[in-house]
Amino acid sequence: MKRLIPTLKGDGVSIEFIMLIRTVLAATKEIAFRVSQGELSGILGSTLDENIQGETQKKLDVLSNQLIKDMLLADDQVRAIASEEEDNVVVGTQGAPYIVAFDPLDGSSNIDINGQIGTIFTIYPARDDVPADSPLQFQQPGKNQLCAGYVLYGPATMLVMTTGGPTRCYTLDLTHGGFLLTQEELSVPTDTKEFAINMANSRFWADETTQYVNDLIQGEEGPLGKRYNMRWNAAMVGDIHRVLTRGGIFMYPNDNRDPKKPAKLRLLYEANPMAMLIENAGGKAYANKQRILDIMPDELHQRVPVQMGSANEVETCISYYD
Numbered sequence: 001m002k003r004l005i006p007t008l009k010g011d012g013v014s015i016e017f018i019m020l021i022r023t024v025l026a027a028t029k030e031i032a033f034r035v036s037q038g039e040l041s042g043i044l045g046s047t048l049d050e051n052i053q054g055e056t057q058k059k060l061d062v063l064s065n066q067l068i069k070d071m072l073l074a075d076d077q078v079r080a081i082a083s084e085e086e087d088n089v090v091v092g093t094q095g096a097p098y099i100v101a102f103d104p105l106d107g108s109s110n111i112d113i114n115g116q117i118g119t120i121f122t123i124y125p126a127r128d129d130v131p132a133d134s135p136l137q138f139q140q141p142g143k144n145q146l147c148a149g150y151v152l153y154g155p156a157t158m159l160v161m162t163t164g165g166p167t168r169c170y171t172l173d174l175t176h177g178g179f180l181l182t183q184e185e186l187s188v189p190t191d192t193k194e195f196a197i198n199m200a201n202s203r204f205w206a207d208e209t210t211q212y213v214n215d216l217i218q219g220e221e222g223p224l225g226k227r228y229n230m231r232w233n234a235a236m237v238g239d240i241h242r243v244l245t246r247g248g249i250f251m252y253p254n255d256n257r258d259p260k261k262p263a264k265l266r267l268l269y270e271a272n273p274m275a276m277l278i279e280n281a282g283g284k285a286y287a288n289k290q291r292i293l294d295i296m297p298d299e300l301h302q303r304v305p306v307q308m309g310s311a312n313e314v315e316t317c318i319s320y321y322d
């Protein structure tokens with residue numbers, strides 16, 4: 001089986017960029033080890049702190065953030081980083097070519113139940129027209145991403161990543177400690193009979209979402225003419241992994257639970273990297289009527305509605321938002 005570095009070299013990725021990807025992955029391997037040790041490595045439970053988004057931080061959120069941050073700041077190719085768990089941009093090496101954003105631990109509510117969790121990351125070119133510590137560094141549309149990926153800490157630890165070409169899947173080989181290429185090119189089936197949405201929010205949805213989900217649930221007797229099944233992992237990384245593996249539509253639409261927070265998922269380090277992975281595997285990724293990768297961010301921790309996955313199903317879904 002092919003190893004990571006020869007695969008990336010074969011894709012024409014420069015050595016310096018491969019080294020940066022290795023830095024990110026070195027941190028995720030350490031997280032994977034701690035996760036596999038569970039309670040034995042003291043990672044379960046919450047801290048007494050909240051992050052900038054007002055969410056209680058879990059011990060593993062903080063630990064993962066620290067591990068990734070420390071390793072990236074020691075890499076002289078990183079000019080700035082942004083993280084779900086950091087209020088502001090953190091400055092790295094002046095003049096370095098890249099900036100990195102990440103969700104150090106996605107699916108935090110699954111940590112204590114031994115459920116699926118992961119790390120989501122994205123790399124952009126640094127901007128020379130704004131200071132290194134400015135949030136404007138990250139004010140770039142998702143289509144500027146040079147690399148997007150996630151590491152899923154599931155029964156197997158898997159890396160799903162694109163550097164602009166195909167979305168490839170690797171599995172962490174615990175016998176030698178490296179990621180091996182286990183699926184050369186992921187391809188999201190165009191059609192699906194599986195949807196993912198948190199139904200508990202249904203009374204807070206916009207009418208368009210309610211209408212579409214009602215039509216899904218009506219199955220073969222409804223206007224969509226087929227019977228659907230539903231899945232919800234409570235970790236975007238797990239839901240998107242399923243969609244990349246066997247198709248489906250994943251939605252986290254706007255709702256009016258909290259008027260200050262109409263959307264839940266963050267554009268920079270959740271929606272954008274997942275949108276690039278899905279599109280490069282032949283799927284579609286929208287925020288209602290807008291292609292996610294075209295959105296120009298206004299702020300670092302900006303939230304967006306999300307509908308992504310199997311191309312035909314996403315098209316059907318967004319037609320309800322006309």
Ligand SMILES: O=P(O)(O)OC[C@H]1O[C@](O)(COP(=O)(O)O)[C@@H](O)[C@@H]1O
Pocket residue numbers: 055084103105106107108109198234235236237252264
């Ligand atoms: O509480 P809900 O509605 O199930 O939310 C689940 C969603 O929240 C998230 O867990 C948010 O990510 P974090 O765990 O990084 O905050 C997504 O991964 C997931 O899709």
Ligand SMILES: [Mg+2]
Pocket residue numbers: 103105106107236270
């Ligand atoms: Mg997350």
Ligand SMILES: [Mg+2]
Pocket residue numbers: 061084103104105106107108
């Ligand atoms: Mg997180």
